[in-house]
Amino acid sequence: MIRPVPSRRHAIAEDLRHQISSGHFKAGERLPSEAQLATRYTVSTSTLRSALALLQGEGLVEKIHGSGNFVRHPLSRITYTGGAGTLATGTTLSAPLRMTARTTTIEAPSHLTTLLNVPTRSLLTEVIFSTHEGRTPHSLAHIYVPHDLAPGHSPAAPPLPDQIAVRLAEVQERVSARLPTQEEATALRISPSLAVLSLTRVATDAAGRVVEAALLVLPGDRADALFTTRLVTEERGSKE
Amino acid sequence: MIRPVPSRRHAIAEDLRHQISSGHFKAGERLPSEAQLATRYTVSTSTLRSALALLQGEGLVEKIHGSGNFVRHPLSRITYTGGAGTLATGTTLSAPLRMTARTTTIEAPSHLTTLLNVPTRSLLTEVIFSTHEGRTPHSLAHIYVPHDLAPGHSPAAPPLPDQIAVRLAEVQERVSARLPTQEEATALRISPSLAVLSLTRVATDAAGRVVEAALLVLPGDRADALFTTRLVTEERGSKE
DNA sequence: GAGTGGTCTAGACCACGAG
DNA sequence: TCGTGGTCTAGACCACTCA
Numbered sequence: 115m116i117r118p119v120p121s122r123r124h125a126i127a128e129d130l131r132h133q134i135s136s137g138h139f140k141a142g143e144r145l146p147s148e149a150q151l152a153t154r155y156t157v158s159t160s161t162l163r164s165a166l167a168l169l170q171g172e173g174l175v176e177k178i179h180g181s182g183n184f185v186r187h188p189l190s191r192i193t194y195t196g197g198a199g200t201l202a203t204g205t206t207l208s209a210p211l212r213m214t215a216r217t218t219t220i221e222a223p224s225h226l227t228t229l230l231n232v233p234t235r236s237l238l239t240e241v242i243f244s245t246h247e248g249r250t251p252h253s254l255a256h257i258y259v260p261h262d263l264a265p266g267h268s269p270a271a272p273p274l275p276d277q278i279a280v281r282l283a284e285v286q287e288r289v290s291a292r293l294p295t296q297e298e299a300t301a302l303r304i305s306p307s308l309a310v311l312s313l314t315r316v317a318t319d320a321a322g323r324v325v326e327a328a329l330l331v332l333p334g335d336r337a338d339a340l341f342t343t344r345l346v347t348e349e350r351g352s353k354e
Numbered sequence: 355m356i357r358p359v360p361s362r363r364h365a366i367a368e369d370l371r372h373q374i375s376s377g378h379f380k381a382g383e384r385l386p387s388e389a390q391l392a393t394r395y396t397v398s399t400s401t402l403r404s405a406l407a408l409l410q411g412e413g414l415v416e417k418i419h420g421s422g423n424f425v426r427h428p429l430s431r432i433t434y435t436g437g438a439g440t441l442a443t444g445t446t447l448s449a450p451l452r453m454t455a456r457t458t459t460i461e462a463p464s465h466l467t468t469l470l471n472v473p474t475r476s477l478l479t480e481v482i483f484s485t486h487e488g489r490t491p492h493s494l495a496h497i498y499v500p501h502d503l504a505p506g507h508s509p510a511a512p513p514l515p516d517q518i519a520v521r522l523a524e525v526q527e528r529v530s531a532r533l534p535t536q537e538e539a540t541a542l543r544i545s546p547s548l549a550v551l552s553l554t555r556v557a558t559d560a561a562g563r564v565v566e567a568a569l570l571v572l573p574g575d576r577a578d579a580l581f582t583t584r585l586v587t588e589e590r591g592s593k594e
Numbered sequence: 595g596a597g598t599g600g601t602c603t604a605g606a607c608c609a610c611g612a613g
Numbered sequence: 614t615c616g617t618g619g620t621c622t623a624g625a626c627c628a629c630t631c632a
Contacts, residue, residue: 183598293411338531342526389618
């Protein structure tokens, strides 16, 4: 096996990890300042900071500039359920869920024209969406619907999927893992070194027309996506 | 809009990014040493290293201790196709694919007994699997099959899925994003700060028995997963 | 303004790779 | 052995938060 070389920052990170999981530092609590911790562990501040960076990447610690390092709240993992065509429903939540949405109409930028297969400069209804559990954000979504398919929506209108779900014929979801952009990290209140799940969902109707495209971003430490495929059993004769 | 604060390391990273994408530094090539680059940009080595760390997280640069920083080969993105019940087939590859597999028989450890829903200490056939495109690894897989379902496999036996696919009734795939473990980073030759897609696939037969469990790890910069759901159209009369 | 984290420096010393 | 990256130090100075 590998001898991971007990570097100081790993040892410190390990110690802090234990102190967090053992409840010595509680959720939401502020850690001692970096200077204090550096003194306590007799290392330089840079070394101490690199130890904290490890915990940040694991989602255990949140740094707030000018204010301190905080223990993140325990991750109540949510599940995005694929195939259903609805966002953030089907999640298993243990705390009150809050949702905010902002609806606007935009001219389709180039990356969306190809995704939605619509002409350049055609109008789209854009819903920018986020879900929160308490104060901590859970997901970030940009949903696009061709404007003629979503008539009469006021800015405060609720999300669309339900209204068009009956017409859907196919949902295609592309999933990738990456680090968040700076904007995403800020919006989700995660470290730039914490991986996110990025989902691109395209729903088409029976005629092959794209009725909805959604770009979702979920923090990797508290969300995953679940896809269930029921296969047609190969019993000859009875189909389904 | 946000003022991203032009820190030196971001400026340097941006410059190197351009030099890589413009072909000034070519794929596989070694960059000048960190000391040389630090001198060229008139920054300290630590600052230069933090600039390189950004590129590492994007998968643009691979560091090899004692040897140098190398431009990674352009990412030929592969696609894992969900629902099919087979690994790494259905990928769109632009270069020769190599596969290595190692088959052993093990006693189910606890985390697998729950996943496969088998008794403690029951025997599993384990296939450890990896795919390469040229010299760069693409995926890492651990596949587990109850031993009685996979009889007579020699250590050099090919992967199993094809042989049992006809019996499958349901495939469930759970996807998450995270940073790789140290072992995974080494095996995939990626930076510890490059996100990976982690898939857990459980296949069950018509009787509800788990016939295969697979743990897959794919580097986030060159792989994503695709799930297609065809919905039963709601033509009244037939109640789904 | 006091205290926090963020960036950066100019080194030292260690560990690894290849000749 | 020598050149490479990896870890770490002991600071300086800046940017942010909050009373």
